[in-house]
Amino acid sequence: MEKDRKIALLIDCDNASYQAVDGVLNELAKYGVTNIRRAYGNWKTPHLKGWEEQLHPFAILPIQQFAYTQGKNATDAAMIIDAMDLLYTQQLDAFALMTSDSDFTPLVMRILTNGLTVYGFGEKKTPLPFVNACSQFIYTENLLPSTESEESAEDLPHDRKKSRNELRGDAALVKLLRNAAEQTAGEDGWSHLGRVGQYISNTASFSPINYGYRKLSELIRVSELFHVEMRNNNKVMYIKDSRKG
Known part of the structure; x- marks a missing residue:
């Protein structure tokens, strides 16, 4: 079962915001149990004070890493070594890397080689090679x-959502969605949304959250790129390219 999947979360505290850790753990809860939670950094430096306050509430194990040589990122090395140890000593189903550092791209590709899923979490400044590798x-x-x-809390999530025109104006997104629907379509031309989502997961680093939507179904409806049909007592969504009859 998906709920039984085991996930290891490794956090590069030098390149991640402590304010997002709650949201990251909530997101990972959709995919399994985050039974390994480790945060890496030099805990003797004052700039990790915010992270220190998150360790006990979220049951995160701090891993001390001294900067032995100035200008060298010892945290990266410690995370990579631990990740490889976990890969071979623990029966994990997925890794989650919380960092905005593209130096972890080779690590992601190595973990994927072993057939595990890699969830990436980072700021919008994260270089694309790392984003696309996850x-x-x-x-x-x-x-x-x-x-x-000045705006109410209820308005904030709405403001983050991409509008219909913004979604349709994203050529890469439109191509991804249409191709996924086409490749998973049945003889009647309709595609089961679950299969569409699985196809996307197998081909690209994609999450509807990056467009302001919690679910792929919400993004699909707003984009108006597809005809939508609900089946099985309104429980299952099927879609078909709106350009087709």
């Missing part, structure tokens, strides 16, 4: 808790 990558700005401002 099985699924989510920008942590979309997982930050809502804060009080």
Whole structure:
């Protein structure tokens, strides 16, 4: 069962925001149990103070890594060594790497070679090679808790959502969705949304959260790129390219 899948979360505290950790763990809960949670950094430096306050509430194990040589990122090396140890000593189903550092791209590709899923979490500044290497990558700005401002908390999630025109104006997204629907279509031309989502997961690093939507079905409806039909007592969504009759 998917709920029984075991996930190891490794956090590069030098290149990740502590404010997003709650959202990251909530997102990972959709895919399995995050039974290994480790955060790497030099805990003697003041800039990790925010992370220190997150360790106990979220049951995260801090891994001390001293900067032995100035200008060298010892945290990266420690994370990579631990990841490889976990890969071979633990029966894991997936890794989650919380970092905005593209230096972890080779690690992602190595883990994928063993058939495991890799979930990536980082800021929008994260270089594309790392984003694209992950099985699924989510920008942590979309997982930050809502804060009080001139707008109500209820309005904030809505403001993050891409509009119909923005979705349709994203050529790469449109191509990805249409191709997935076409490749999974039945003889009647309709595609089961679950199969569409699985096809996308197998071919690209994609998450509807990066467009402001919790579910692929919501993004599909707003985009108006497809005809939508609900079947099996309104429980299962099927879609067909709106350009087709």
